[in-house]
Structure formats: C-alpha cells, structure tokens
Amino acid sequence: MGKEKGGFLTPKAIANRIKAKGLQKLRWYCQMCQKQCRDENGFKCHMMSESHQRQLLLFAENPDKYLDTFSKDFQDGYLELLRRRFGTKRVHANIVYQEYIADREHVHMNSTMWETLTEFVKWLGKEGECVVDYTEKGWFVQYIDRDPETIRRQEATKAKEKMDMDDEERTAKFIQQQISRASQSDTKSHNPEFTELKREDEEEKVTFSLDSGAKKKEDTTFKKPTGNPLKKVDSKSVFGKGESSRQEGKMETGGAEMRGQKRKSALGEIMEFEEKKREKVNRKDYWLQKGIVIKIVSKKLGDKFYKKKAYVKEVKDLYTGIIKTLDSGDTIKVDQTHVETVIPAIGKEVMVVNGAYRGEKATLEHIDTKEFCCTIKINSGLITGRIVEGIQYEDISKLHT
Template identity: 40%
Template sequence: MLIVASNPSKFIQGYSEQFERAFLENLRRSHTTKRVSAHVVYNEYIRDKHHVHMNATRWTTLSGFVQYLGKTGKCVVDETEKGWFIQYINNDPVAMARQEELKRKHQALLDHEERNRRFIQAQVKEAHAKFGQGNGVDDDRPAPLHQPRVDKVTLSLKPKTSSEAKVSKVVVQPAFGQHAVNAEEEKAPPPPSKGGKRSAMDEIMAEETSKRQRRDEDEERVNRLDYWIDQGLIVKVMDKQVGDGAYYKQKGVVLRVLDKYVAEVRMLETRDVLRVDQDDLETVIPVVGGTVRIVNGLGRGALATLLSIDEGAYSAAVQITSGSKK
C-alpha cells in the first residue's frame, strides 16, 4: 500500500493499459469486427479470474471506457436504448497494406482504360480531319446505282410511262449485275463489289473495328479473374453454415475486401458484420432499370443499367454508364 501511495499515477496507468489491452484482445478474438453490446464483452472479460478490475484503472464506468475507445479510434461505438454497442476496428498493417495494393491496381486499370479511350478519340478525330468533306473522299467510292437511271430519264424525248419505267429498270439491272435500289436504300452508299476499290474511310473504319475487337478480347482476358467481390456490392449469404444458418439468404453490403477472396459484410437486417468467403456469397440482381456493377470480365468495375433478364439462359442485358465502355 505504501508503494502504491507513493506513486499512484504510475500504477493506475499500468493497470489501465493492462485492462485496455486484455479487453480489446477478448473483443478481437471473440467477436472480430461484429457489432456487439459492451456489457456482453465486459462480462466475458471478467470471467477470467486474473483479470484487472476496472476500479484499479482510470475509468470509473464502462460507458466512460467505451467512449474512450471511440474517441481514440480503436472501436466504433454507438449508444442505443439497450446501452452502448461496440465494434472492433482492425488496424492490422498487413491487411491495410493489402487493401491499399488492391486500390492501386484498380486505379492503374482505370488509367489504362482512359488512355485507350483518348487514343481512339484522337484517331477518329484525325480520320475526320484527313478524309472529311471537301477532300475528295467520295471520288474513291463506287457510283450509286441511281446515277445511270437518272441519265436515261434525262435523255428521254417523251414523258416516260409506267411501262417504260419498268423497261428502264430492266435495262439498268444487267448493266451492274444488281437489282435497282429503292429511295431509302439510295441514301446509304452501297457496299463495294467483289474486287472493287475500298475507300480510305472504309479501310480506317474496318481497321478501327478490328482493333476494338482485339482490345475487348485482351481486356476480357485481363479482367476475367477468379475473385469478384468489391466494396459496396449488395450480396446474399448462400451457405447455411454461416452463423449456423441465421444469415442464410440474408442480404448485406460489402464494407471491405480482405485478401481478394474474403468480404467483410454488414447485414442489412441485423446490422451484424461478418467475414464471409466469396464462395458463400452471390450477387443480388435488382429490378429492370436498376443500377448494377460488372464484377468480372469485360468492363469489370463499370456501372451499368439493367435492361432485361433471361432467367433461362442465366444472363442479362445491361447498358454500361461509366468507364471507357459506355
């Protein structure tokens, strides 16, 4: 007693550190990052016969200790009608470093897509500037079919009857080896015949289409991975062993991703926080018109609008609204 009385602050500080360390270790081991009542954790802690009593620390009440953990950023705390609730914050440097590495890779992928998009836009702009109107682009195209027919009409010495119009069409058809086109078809330039010369614009468009297909195939291979979970996704628990079946087919939101394959999920109904492997989860499909995120393959990470669902084929049609593919 005399030793304690001679320097009480030193002993109180030491007991406070021991109490805090043991309390947080029990919270981390027993409840991980789940939201749980502070009284439940405290009752579990005092079961240890060798525990440090709170009256030996600088905290006089459990609520004061809980508020201290919240202010120092060691736990997420909130007060309800049922008392204080507490949630452990995992500040493991290894886990945080992995999460930062995933964010950097995702940002690098987005930057690559943006560079590709700008490159394509620059090529299209250059093609328009080089082969636009007034530069003779139409000179390389085959003459439309309506030109010979117009010449015959202009050279006629008498009004053309309907029967003569039919004869005129018959004369034109063998000359080009094709049937006469109607008014709507004449608006678009006909495709080049076999062995015909392609225009420079046609070649550029064909080359751009081929490049785009190759880029899509490359992006599909790069983005087709064996992990798909991402922060912010709404998922559904599909394993009855999770929580002894208490969370089976219950929905939650992914708070963060651990080691690529494990999701930290906050359940929407109970507000509990679980760590679940991606094999025990599935995505939740909204109603038609809702917003979805592409989680694998071409367009991975992009947002899209759900247009239709084919349940028989286990597929859906979407319209991408973000990223380089919109």
C-alpha cells in the first residue's frame, strides 16, 4: 500500500499553518470571501476561482448594500475599541487603528467607503461621533460617551458643583456683611484721647513742724479734698499722681489695641478658611480662558510663532483653544502646554485663570519679583474690592482689550 498523501500533521501542513498565523498583507485579502492570501500568486489564483466569481456576482447585484454594511461594521468596531480601551481620553487615531487591525477577523478599510484613515477620522468628527483635532503629530480623537447612565452621572456632578458654588457665594456674602459690620463698629468706638498732664490737688498743702525739744512732732495739715472725704491721702499719692495716670492710660490703650487685634484675627481666620475652601474647589489642571493674552513658548508651532503674543479667541475643550496672534492676526489651534500667561504693567486689568478666585477680573496692584507673585484687587463678583496677596504668576493673565 502506498503512503497516504497530505494530512494534518505532515511537515507541509504544519509549515502552511505557521505561515498563515498572524497578520498578512492587506492587499492580498478578499473581504467578500473573507480569505487571506500569503502572496500575489495565491491572490491571483483566488480571484480566478469559481467561488470568488460567485461572490462578485452577488456584489454586482447590490454594491451599495455591501459597501454600507462593511463601512458600518468597520465604524462600530473602531468606536467600540476606542470606548473600551481609552474611554473619553484624547488619543492618536493611528494608535487605535493599529490595535483594531491586530484582530485577524476585522473588517478591512479597503472594503469600506473610506480610502484612508484621515478621511475616516474627518467623517467621525463631521457626524459628531468623536471630538477630532489635528496637530503637528497627526489626528487625535476623543470618544463622546452618550450612554444614559454616564450622562446622568455628569448631570449629577454638575448639579453638585453648582450647589457648592451657591453655598460658597452665600458664605462669601455673609463674610462681607460681617466685615462691613465690624468696620462700622470700629468707627463708632471712640479712640483713647491723650490730654496734658495736670495735677488735680494743687491746693493741697503739706507742712512739717519740728519741735526743738526732745520729742519730734509731725504736723500734717490737709485741705479738704474734692473727692471722697474718707480717702486717705499720702505723699505717694500726691507726688505720684501723674505717673500712675500715665500708666493707666497706657493700659487702657493697650487693652483697646488687644481687642482690635483679636477682632481682626477672628475675621482673618474666617477669610483664610473660606479662601482655602475656594482654592480646593477652583484649583484645576487646566487654565485656558477666553479673552486672555498669552505667549507662545513652544517651537513645535514653528519659529514664526515662537515668543509671539496672542489672545485666546475660543476654548475648544479643557486643554486646547483657538488663539489669534496680535501682530500678524494668524489663527492657530494650540495646547495649553504650548503657551504661558502674560503679566501686564501695574494698574492694568487681568483675569484670574486658576486658584481660589478663578474666573474673576482684577486689577494688578503690585509685583513681587523676588517671590514670583503679585497683589491684585478683585473687580467682579461678590468680593469686589478685596485685595489679595501672594497670587502666583501662572494664576493670572492679562486681559485682551
């Protein structure tokens, strides 16, 4: 009996399975037949086969149906991978595509309505499926989660933030009322008055008489004092009156100052506590605000825009925005890492872009170049007129006028 040809465990069958394992070239794949060929000769033979010809006849009957089906499957697979793998993070489109085509059973792009990945990404942005933007590194996509549960959680978070802001505004208003009430009470309270030192008992006379005999006698004669007749008057009270009144005046003045310091420290503690609370709520890792002047500090945008000043025309998302240069009027899209804030001259108007007073307009009062901070005066909100010290350079920026 002759040896049986072929078989699952023959060396040729094993070699063929090893060659077929993994991804093959996209141009030798037939989407209609879902068959991957290893080389050009195999693909040519497949195209001449009877099974492939039958599939072409089916495709010719209704090409739009098959094309839409393949496009829909490709889009669903891409978006599902983007949602599961990256969530709502901003990621490079090609990274998602490379992970998508790692599956051998994926729908190939040459069978869809899109010829390139760029066209597909643009179509996603146009249809509102993702947030897309173009940088010098290529196209980036960000998935838009429209799940009802996710939307409900986002609305609950926004409602909580709004409630916290309302409570904060009420607290700030209450503190402002307390400060105004304290300032009014301070003006009404009389300050200690210092008068010229005068001796009250000028008419008193003290006389001493000494006998020439053996016994010394002391005769002291007093006129009737104007105060309590039972009050005993001695030489210490007579001659030390001015010094004691001066000490009493100092004690009264010191007591008034101590009371003022205690009142001031209590208000200061309340304001410090509220400022820490505002700082915790408003301190974010993003700071771009519409209408502020910024300076381009990255050379990735080109030497033409390096060190140029511009103003933020529109904020696209939390970290990127559309800016317009002040000198040439060019409009470009930048990330917040490419720019920095601009500190104007003293007396100019600025906007607080981060920290406790985020979003408030203010006037620059003083700049401390040693500590890299400044002093501002708030011009908006419930705390108008408040002077705030120790604001860092990166927390404020010049307003565009």
